[in-house]
Amino acid sequence: MDPYALKTLNAERRARRAVILVTDLGDGRDRIVREGDQVAGELGAAIAKAFRSGNSGSVEAEGGTFFLNVYLPQPRLLVIGAVHISQALAPMAKIAGYPVEIVDPRTAFATADRFPDVVLHAEWPEDVLSRQPLDSYTALAAVTHDPKIDDFALKAALDANCFYVGALGSRKTHAKRVERLLAMGATADQIARIHAPIGLDIGAASPAEIAVAIIAQAIQAFRSRGLESKEAAA
């Protein structure tokens, strides 16, 4: 591998940009292709497909064999609410490979004492998200139960096409939330993407069990992303 290619690759990965390292398996030469770069011919078509699928693999093109290694940004989890569930969710998600940040303007909840080793913002979601916008490689779990805190973040997550959007609350609570989000300008299709009640149905009862259900559902959403649209197109 070319040392410059490795440096570029790591810089792009640090900046949360999707890239493909293209290696000619015949002569070992490699180059970095960024998402959106124009590459002509059969190889270009294979590269475009690999960005969509996220799958690495070899391709025969232009008389050679090329290995396309796809590097998509690290999926991450933003939790709205420094609550009991979040105390269990933060370490679990981190171990599963989904770095976590927690946002809660209630300073009694968002304390370093309750959340050691977690990036914690004792601020309103509006302020945090204006500095650090959401993206499609981010999952958002809103667990405060408080519309004043959750609603803005949920709407922002839908608009940013976060790969997972979950909201804590019963069906009744969610029905009221749907009304508020519609009033905020969200479409019915967008709102249908919200997982509520939050978490896979594993009968979770304790805060830690609910955290398992949430991280499992976020993983499921990440690993099946794009599949719904493919099915719809088929």
Next chain:
Amino acid sequence: MENSIYLDEARDPLIIAEGWMKDGKDVAIATVVETWGSAPRPVGSHLVIDAEGNFHGSVSGGCVEGAVVTEAVDVIDSGKAKMLEFGVADDTAWQVGLSCGGRIKVYVERLG
């Protein structure tokens, strides 16, 4: 968000390889380029190796790393990339292979 949280830098093989390179070490990068059947690590996974045989990352569940490290030290010496293939292990104890029954192809190249 701080860049540091985007990657698990302490465990990321390619970040470690870049650090080794900056420290003036010779480095090889091994990459899973093809899998058949049940394979423990997906295509694209990396193992990075220095000339002393230190390594980070994985190309299998620990089944073939030892053999890849040995080959990688050769690749660092010669500068010539190698394509390695591993399949089901023989019944003979300690034979290198994948007990899960899969097959993998690993491309080993020198950095620089």
